[in-house]
Each structure stands twice: as C-alpha cells, then as structure tokens.
Amino acid sequence: MTKSVFTLKMMAPLAAAVISINAGAQTAEPEKTGELMETIVVTGQAANARSDIERQRASNKVVAVQTSEAIGELPDANVTEALQRMAGVFIARDQGEGRFVGVRGIDPNLNASTINGMSLPAPETDSRAVALDVIPSDLLASLEVFKTLTPDMSADSIGGAIEIKSINALDYDGQTYKMTVENGYSELQGENSPKLAGTYTNKFDLNGRTLGVAIAASHQERKFGSENIETDGVWEEFTAMDGSEGITAAEIEQRDYAVTRERTGVAANFDLEVAEGSQLYLHTLYSDFSDEEQRQRNSYKLDEENDDPDTISASSVTWSDAALEKELKDRFEEQEILSLVLGGEHDLDTWGIEYALGYSHAEESEPHRRDTTFVQEGLELGYTSAGTIPDMYAADASAMDAASYELDELVVEDNYTDDEELSFRIDIRRDIEVAGNPSELKFGLQERRREKTGDLNATIYDGFGGDFTLADFANNNIDYSLGTFGPGINQGAVNAFIDANIGSFEIDETDTALDSARDYVMNEDISALYVMNDIDFGRANLVYGVRYESTDFSAEGYRVAESGEAIDGAEEIAEDVYVSETSYQRDYSKLFPSVNFKYDYSDNIVLRAAYTESLSRPSFGDLNPSAAEIEYDEGELEVKAGNPALDPYEARNLDVSFEYYADTLGMFSVGAFHKQIDNFVVTADVSSTADLSQYVGALAVEEAEIFQPINGDQATLTGAELSWTRGFDNGLLLRTNATFTDSEASLGLGADAERGDNIALPSQADLVANFIVGYERDALSLRLSTAYKGERLLEVDLEDEAFDLYEDKHMQMDFSAKYRFENGVQVFFNAINLTDEPFYANRRGYNGQYEEYGPSYVLGVTYSSF
Incomplete structure (x- = not known):
C-alpha cells in the first residue's frame, strides 16, 4: 500500500x-x-489528493487513480462504491448498494477488471462484469481506471480497464498494523450491521534478501432492505369494455425486501526482493459474499381472465375477474472469488522481464431457494393513479383476508455457477535508442483459458395434499410504505410445513422440465501477442504498437420446447416437453493498433492524445444457448433467451485532453473522446421475426413476447470529461468531475420497421458527475460527497419506441467525519444516502420500477501503528 x-x-x-x-x-x-x-x-485529505494527482500526471495513458488512503476518506464499504468517486465512473446498484462499475457512461459489461494484473472471473450466472462489491475496500492499495489502452493491456475494454492492487509490505517501513471496528444502522429496516477489519505488514531479512508479508482481512454482516413497486412487462394501449381508451400494464408488483449480506475478504501477499531490481511474488485474494433475501411480493395480475379492462383513463384502470398473488421468496446466495498470482520481475541492465501465472475461480451457489405462492382469483383490481408509484387498490374486502388466499405453487431451486480461468503472461523489454532518444521496446504474449458452467435446477409443486390457505402461514407485520400491502407470508411457518411434507407434494412435470433444462457450458480461450515502443523525447512521450488477439468460443446447452407432438431429434422428458442438446462454436481474431502521446507543454501543463482500438465480448447471459425462461399458456408465449451467435462489440477510440497542475495543491483537466462502436448488443422483443416453433412446436400462438439479445448496426459515443481539484490553506478541499456523453445507435431494422431505427447506446448514461467538499483542520476531517448518474436506456421495444425502458437520473449524497487522536486512534462517522434517493425506471413516464432504500449510518473506531 x-x-x-x-x-x-x-x-x-x-x-x-x-x-x-x-x-x-x-x-x-x-x-x-x-x-x-x-x-x-x-496524513490527510490533501496528501491523499496530491498522491492521486501525481500518479495520474506521470502515467503515459489517460487514467484516474485513487489510493487506499483516499478511499478511506469516504464512506465506501467496497470496491464498487469507492470507484464511483473517480472521474467518468458510475455504478449500478442492487438494493441500494453499488455492485457493477461503468466507465464514461458505458454499460458495465464493456469494462475489463483485473486484480494484481490478472483478470477477475464473474460468479453471476449471466454477467461478464464482475460485481466488485464482493471485494472489501480494506484490502486495497490502489484503484486505477485506464481510459486508454496500450498494447501490453488486454483489448477487452470499451469503457475502461479497472486495475485493483492489493496491499504490498514493501511499500511500508517495517512492521505495521491497523484495526477497524464499526457498526452500521439501516433506518428503513431498523437493523444493525457490525464490521471488523485489520491489516498487518512486516519485512524480514533472509540472508540479505528482503521478504515482505502483507495480510489483510475484513468481515461485515449488513442487515438492510428496500421497498419496491414495479411493472412486470410493458405498458400498452387498451380499449376498455366501456369504450374508453388508455395505457396500462397487465401486471404490477409490490415488493418488500429484508436482506442480510455478509462479506469476508482475506488478502495475503508475499514479495521477495531477491536482489536489487529482482523480485518474486505471490499475491492471493479470497472473497466470500453471501446474500440472504426474504422478499414479500403482491402480484396484481390484472388480465388473469379478461383481455381488456372494464374502464381506463390516463391515470386509472379497473379490471374485473383479476387475480392477486402473494409470494415469499426465501433465498440464500453465496459467491466466492479466489485469485492467485505467482510471478516475478527482473531488471537485467538493458533488458527486463516480467512473468506471471494466474489462477482465478469464482462460483455462485443458490441452494434450496424456495418461492411459495398463494393466490386469490375473481377480484376487482386496479389503480387510482399511475406514474412513478401506482396507487394500487382492490375493491373486494377479501383481498385483505388471509383465509381467502389458496396455496397455489411452490418452486424449489438449486442453482450453481462456476467460472474458472487459468492465465499466463510474459513481458520482455529492452532499452534502446530511437533517433538519439531513449526508448523501451516491449513485447510479450498472454494466454487465457476460461470455462463458465451453469447447473440450474427447479422443481415445481402444485399439489399439497389438502386445502391450505394463507391464514395457516400469515405474517401481518409487513412494514410497507408504498401502498396497502395486506397480509404477508411467515417464513418460519412455511418452511416448517415444507420440510415436514415435501415428500407428499405433487410435482408439475411440465413446468419442472421447462425450467430445469437451462444448464450450459461455455469455453473461451484467448491468445494474445503484442509489440510496443515507448519513446521519451524529453518533454514528450510516445507509446505506440499493436496487439493481436485470437478468440476461440464454444457453447453447449439445451433446446427445450413445449409441443403437442413429437419433435425430430428431441427427447420427451415430460408430457409434451421435448429437449435436445445444442452447441455453437466460433473463432475470431483481430489486430488492435494503439498510439498514446503525452506532451509536457510546460511545468504545469500536460497535453495528451490517443487512438486505440478495442473490443468487448457479449455477456455470458447474452451468449447462453439455453433459454432462461419459457412460458406458454393458452396461446400466449413468453420467452427469455440468449443468442450464442452474437458478434463482439468492436470500437475505435479517440481521446484528447488538457491537464493543468498547479504549484500548490490543484489540478484542472478537460478532455474529449469519441468512440465508434460496431455490433453493439441490445435486448429486444424479436417475436415478429423469431421462429416460434423452436419453443412450442406446432402449438398455436396468438400472442408472443420473445426477448433476446441482438446485434445492432453501429453506434457512436462522443463525450467530454472535466475534472478539478483545489486545496486551500484553511483546510478546505474541493474535488469535482463530470463526464458528458451523447450517443446514437442504429438498430439496423430497415425502412419497414414499425419504430424509429436510432436509439441511444443501451445502458449509456448521458451525465456522470461527482462533487466532494472536504475540510481538515488539526485532527478533524470532514467530507460531503455527491454522486450523480444521468438517465440510461435499459430495454428496447421494437414495436413502439415510446415504451422503451429508461432508468431515471440518480443523485446520492454521503457524509463522512473523522477525528484522529495522537495515540493512533481514529473515530469516524459515516452517513450514506442522506436524501433517501430512490431507484426509478420508467416507460414514457409510467412505472417500470421504483425502489426506496432509506439512509444508513456507520459509527466506528480505527487504531493504526503508522
């Protein structure tokens, strides 16, 4: 560190x-x-800011840097939340916590993440992006976000390349240690969340050789929750039975979450200084993340029996003969990440060599998940206002009566995902002269062998040996502020009933077969070679070269269909359910040239320009050959499927920037960038062009929704990035940054398309900004930070662009206060989400998802020997 x-x-x-x-x-x-x-x-905020700025200035690439001390100044519990403070970086949240990282407004799946120089695997079933919240910030030495690439870096980054460096004992003088104890409090749930963290470093003399040992460990148990209302599906135009016309959704859900998340992280790094300029190392990281979630859900299934509402207006709807489902999701999910990197660095006069062998493994297990559903039919349901938070109502008093809900379905799932990668790289450098200027010629190779597997199993029960109602398992203490919720489901009572009787339950063979044929195996082997030259012209620096990457991709899965008659080449695994194996393979390769130029115009001004080419491979969920979901009911078909034939994103990137570094603590930079992206991926309803028989055979389909990722045509992204830091003698520190982007993407639908062809680049935020006010005087340190993320397009409706799904803008404010005592003790207080900022996604102003998390607070104490 x-x-x-x-x-x-x-x-x-x-x-x-x-x-x-x-x-x-x-x-x-x-x-x-x-x-x-x-x-x-x-030590202080100003020193930390100075360190970050100097590392940024010295880099031969466009980069944002944050050291561990700067991270510690803010109330960020994990890597994802620490990254959001950096210029051009935003985060995607889950339950209010930062999980995934986007750079320059671009989809988090289009970034590369490495730790100690080696790629990180992704434990999630669908994602290529790594949820960096599994890595506690206590284990870090620094974070770097590279926005331009050099040939010695992997080319799989269109947004940015995120490099995580864990602590290193050789950066310390002798023995050091640090301990932190804290407790957090969630205002929404009224729960406490303890955390314990510690680091230890030391140097040992081994017969003239220096061994550095650094160990860090962190454990946190966080209890919190959220309240949510969201639309399952799209808002559509309807003509009601009384002749009125309007827009409504056919299904709306109220959700209440109680969540317990535990994070345990351990890093153990061993660095051996064999001789001057020669070092061997072993860097290890283990992270365990568990998420225990209880979700109470009301599903207003408005079109359960009637295709059209009774009445409809711009802000209200009434639907008769509808159904209200009450469901409890009881799920425990655990994710583990292991990273081992063994390598060495040797400076051999005019030659140098670096090498590393890396093994990384990530897994996600979801054992014995249970979704229990009770239902009441024949109700008059609707809402009296639409918009951000639909005001749901039930005309029948029985909707509040637990005895009126019948036990309808139990789904038990056992899911497991595994992601494993073995990698090797070697880099050789040689000091040479180019036209009398010192330079470094560097070349090398990298091999990566990756396998991702999914073993997904579901058993669906629909007979329970008796007539059971919600009254037998009711929980009347659901605290829900977004509307009237009514009785919920008691977790303990339901689980006791299931454990005692599950052997006698009746299995729905058809739905069980459809939901269980989702296993997959995907292999991705990448071979890379590169050569580059780094020339020092005194005030100027030029890095240029080319990288070659070859990708061998294969996918194996299952094609499953519900059909009234046999399907050639398929096996009937349940009545009218047929399954066959499917596989896909493709190879592709590409050259990636790049040029990075840096010019020290004066002692205070640095100019930069870069041209790079890169790619991003589609997410594993998008490539999955096995359909994630197939539902068929009386002529209505809904499918969510992957597309292994997707092409990778390819990008050509231009960057220019002006940076001013003040003699005192201060920095101002302005930059512009342009990206031309081919083959971008968007999830769309392709029912108008899809072959429906692959899902239902010869069964009649009257209405279909087939959601599948497809390649768009071409997209452009143009943006500007501003960053400013200023320190004052009175202890005040101001830091602000903003990234403005504008994009245009062509779906390639042609002139006959029902909707317009041009959209914004999916998941791209038009504005990402941070503003931080810090103050430090003597032992007191205060920080107020604001993070802003603009609107993003999440989902495309190929029939009507008015119903594209957008995530609304989001601005969160956090506060941190610290007081240092002379004996090494520091007391701190953090307040997160002070303004209770919600998450909101909408379709033309109508609810897509609205979720509240509430503020949370942390009080803790740290003791350090340095």
Whole structure:
C-alpha cells in the first residue's frame, strides 16, 4: 500500500518551513543541512489528493487513480462504491448498494477488471462484469481506471480497464498494523450491521534478501432492505369494455425486501526482493459474499381472465375477474472469488522481464431457494393513479383476508455457477535508442483459458395434499410504505410445513422440465501477442504498437420446447416437453493498433492524445444457448433467451485532453473522446421475426413476447470529461468531475420497421458527475460527497419506441467525519444516502420500477501503528 504524507520539516532555530510530498514511503529522510531537524508526518485529505494527482500526471495513458488512503476518506464499504468517486465512473446498484462499475457512461459489461494484473472471473450466472462489491475496500492499495489502452493491456475494454492492487509490505517501513471496528444502522429496516477489519505488514531479512508479508482481512454482516413497486412487462394501449381508451400494464408488483449480506475478504501477499531490481511474488485474494433475501411480493395480475379492462383513463384502470398473488421468496446466495498470482520481475541492465501465472475461480451457489405462492382469483383490481408509484387498490374486502388466499405453487431451486480461468503472461523489454532518444521496446504474449458452467435446477409443486390457505402461514407485520400491502407470508411457518411434507407434494412435470433444462457450458480461450515502443523525447512521450488477439468460443446447452407432438431429434422428458442438446462454436481474431502521446507543454501543463482500438465480448447471459425462461399458456408465449451467435462489440477510440497542475495543491483537466462502436448488443422483443416453433412446436400462438439479445448496426459515443481539484490553506478541499456523453445507435431494422431505427447506446448514461467538499483542520476531517448518474436506456421495444425502458437520473449524497487522536486512534462517522434517493425506471413516464432504500449510518473506531 502506498502511503501519502505531508512532511513538514522544522529547523531549530526556525529558519524555513519546507513542505514536500512523499507518495512512495512511510517516512521521508531529513534534508542534509547540518542543523537539528524535526520531522512531523501529517496524513490527510490533501496528501491523499496530491498522491492521486501525481500518479495520474506521470502515467503515459489517460487514467484516474485513487489510493487506499483516499478511499478511506469516504464512506465506501467496497470496491464498487469507492470507484464511483473517480472521474467518468458510475455504478449500478442492487438494493441500494453499488455492485457493477461503468466507465464514461458505458454499460458495465464493456469494462475489463483485473486484480494484481490478472483478470477477475464473474460468479453471476449471466454477467461478464464482475460485481466488485464482493471485494472489501480494506484490502486495497490502489484503484486505477485506464481510459486508454496500450498494447501490453488486454483489448477487452470499451469503457475502461479497472486495475485493483492489493496491499504490498514493501511499500511500508517495517512492521505495521491497523484495526477497524464499526457498526452500521439501516433506518428503513431498523437493523444493525457490525464490521471488523485489520491489516498487518512486516519485512524480514533472509540472508540479505528482503521478504515482505502483507495480510489483510475484513468481515461485515449488513442487515438492510428496500421497498419496491414495479411493472412486470410493458405498458400498452387498451380499449376498455366501456369504450374508453388508455395505457396500462397487465401486471404490477409490490415488493418488500429484508436482506442480510455478509462479506469476508482475506488478502495475503508475499514479495521477495531477491536482489536489487529482482523480485518474486505471490499475491492471493479470497472473497466470500453471501446474500440472504426474504422478499414479500403482491402480484396484481390484472388480465388473469379478461383481455381488456372494464374502464381506463390516463391515470386509472379497473379490471374485473383479476387475480392477486402473494409470494415469499426465501433465498440464500453465496459467491466466492479466489485469485492467485505467482510471478516475478527482473531488471537485467538493458533488458527486463516480467512473468506471471494466474489462477482465478469464482462460483455462485443458490441452494434450496424456495418461492411459495398463494393466490386469490375473481377480484376487482386496479389503480387510482399511475406514474412513478401506482396507487394500487382492490375493491373486494377479501383481498385483505388471509383465509381467502389458496396455496397455489411452490418452486424449489438449486442453482450453481462456476467460472474458472487459468492465465499466463510474459513481458520482455529492452532499452534502446530511437533517433538519439531513449526508448523501451516491449513485447510479450498472454494466454487465457476460461470455462463458465451453469447447473440450474427447479422443481415445481402444485399439489399439497389438502386445502391450505394463507391464514395457516400469515405474517401481518409487513412494514410497507408504498401502498396497502395486506397480509404477508411467515417464513418460519412455511418452511416448517415444507420440510415436514415435501415428500407428499405433487410435482408439475411440465413446468419442472421447462425450467430445469437451462444448464450450459461455455469455453473461451484467448491468445494474445503484442509489440510496443515507448519513446521519451524529453518533454514528450510516445507509446505506440499493436496487439493481436485470437478468440476461440464454444457453447453447449439445451433446446427445450413445449409441443403437442413429437419433435425430430428431441427427447420427451415430460408430457409434451421435448429437449435436445445444442452447441455453437466460433473463432475470431483481430489486430488492435494503439498510439498514446503525452506532451509536457510546460511545468504545469500536460497535453495528451490517443487512438486505440478495442473490443468487448457479449455477456455470458447474452451468449447462453439455453433459454432462461419459457412460458406458454393458452396461446400466449413468453420467452427469455440468449443468442450464442452474437458478434463482439468492436470500437475505435479517440481521446484528447488538457491537464493543468498547479504549484500548490490543484489540478484542472478537460478532455474529449469519441468512440465508434460496431455490433453493439441490445435486448429486444424479436417475436415478429423469431421462429416460434423452436419453443412450442406446432402449438398455436396468438400472442408472443420473445426477448433476446441482438446485434445492432453501429453506434457512436462522443463525450467530454472535466475534472478539478483545489486545496486551500484553511483546510478546505474541493474535488469535482463530470463526464458528458451523447450517443446514437442504429438498430439496423430497415425502412419497414414499425419504430424509429436510432436509439441511444443501451445502458449509456448521458451525465456522470461527482462533487466532494472536504475540510481538515488539526485532527478533524470532514467530507460531503455527491454522486450523480444521468438517465440510461435499459430495454428496447421494437414495436413502439415510446415504451422503451429508461432508468431515471440518480443523485446520492454521503457524509463522512473523522477525528484522529495522537495515540493512533481514529473515530469516524459515516452517513450514506442522506436524501433517501430512490431507484426509478420508467416507460414514457409510467412505472417500470421504483425502489426506496432509506439512509444508513456507520459509527466506528480505527487504531493504526503508522
């Protein structure tokens, strides 16, 4: 871990005061003046900001940097939330917590994430993006987000390349240790969340060789929750039975979540300094993340029996003979990530060599998940207002009567996902001269072998040996503020009933077969070669070269169909359910040239320009050959499926920037970038062009929704990035950044399409911004931070662009206060989401999803020896 300090040197008698920055060591050597000198080390926000700025300035790429001390100044519990403070970075949240990271407004799936130089696998079933919230921020030395690439970096990054560096004992002087104890409180749930973290480093002399040992561990149990109302499906135009016309959704859900998340992280790094310029290392990281979730859900199935509502207006609807389902999801999910990197670095005079062998493994297990559903039919249901939070109502008093709901269905799932990668890289460099200028020629290779598997199993029960109602399992204490919820389901009572009687339950063979034929195996082998030249012209620096990457991709899965007659080549695994194996394979390769130019125009001004080419491979969920969901009911078909034939995104990227570094603590930068992206991926309803027989054979289909990822034609993304940091003598520190982007993407639908062909690039945010006000005086440190993310397109409706799904803008405000005592103790207080900012997604102003999380607070104490 890099330690940032101010060193204030005072001579006796006081003749001068010299302030200097040392970003690479614990302490600084006094100046050789011959006079008695006292060294006082003062750590703080300004020193941390200075360290980040200097590393950014020295880089030969466009990069944003944050060291561990700067991360510790803000109330960020994990890597994802720490990254959101950096210029051009935004985060996608789950239950209010940051999970995935996007750069320059671009989809998180289009980034690359590495730790200690090796790629991170993704434990989620569908995602290629790594949910970095599984990595506690206590384990970090620094975070770097590279926005331009050089040939020695993997080309699989269109948004940005995120490099996570864990702690290293050689960055410290001797033995150090640090302990943190804290407790968090969720205002919405009224729950406490304890956390314990610690780091230890030391250096050992082994016969003239130095061994650095760094160990960090962190454990947190966080209890919190959220309240939600969302639309299952789209808002459509209807003509009601009384002749009125309007827009409504056929199904709306109220949801209440209670969540317990545990994070355990351990990093153990061993660095052996064999000789001057020669080092061997073993870096390890283990992270365990568990998510226990209880979700109470009301599903207003408005079109259960009638195809049209009774009455409809711009803001209300009434639907007769509808159904209200009450469901409890009881789910425990665990994710593990293991990263091992064994390597070495050797400086051999004019030659140098670096090599590393990496193994990474991620898995996600979801054992014994239970979804229990009770239903009441024949109700008059609707809402009296639409918009952001639909005001749902039930005309029948029985909707509040637990005895009126019958036990309808139980789904038990056992799901397992595994992602494993073995990688090797070697980099060789040679000092040479180019036209009398010193330069470095560098070349190397990298091999990556990755396998992702999914074993997904569901058993659906619809007979229970008796007539059971919700009254037998009722929970009348559901605290829900977004409307009237009524009785919920008691987790303990339901689980006791299931455990005692599940052997006698009746299995729905058809739905069980349809939901269980979702297993897959995907292999992705990548081979890369590169050559590059780094030339130093004094004030100017030029890095240019080319990278070649070859990808061998294969996917195996199942094609499952519900059909009234046999399907050739398929096996009947249940009545009218046929399954056959399917596989897909493709190879592709590409050259990626790049040029990065840096010019120190003056001591204060740095100019940069870069041209790079890159790609991003589609997410594993998008490539999955097995359909995620197939539902067929009396002529209505709904499918969610992948598409293994997707082409990878390909991008050509231009960057220019101007950076001004003040003599005192201050920095201003402005940059512009342009990306031309081919083959972007969008999820769309392709029912008008899809072959429906692959899902239902010869069965008649009157209405279909087939959601599948497809390649669009071409997209362009143009943006500007501003960043400003200013420190003042009175202890005030201001940091702000903003990234503005504008995109246009062509779906390639042709002139006969029902909707317009041009859209914004999916998942792209038009504005990402941060504003941080810090104040530090003596032992007191205060920070107020605001993170803003603009609107994003999430889902495309190929029939009517008015019903595209957009995530609304989001602005969250957090506060942190710290007080340091001279004995190494620090007390801190954090407040997160002070303004109770919700999550909201909508279709033309109508609800897609609205979710509230409430503020949370943390009080803790840290003791450190340095």
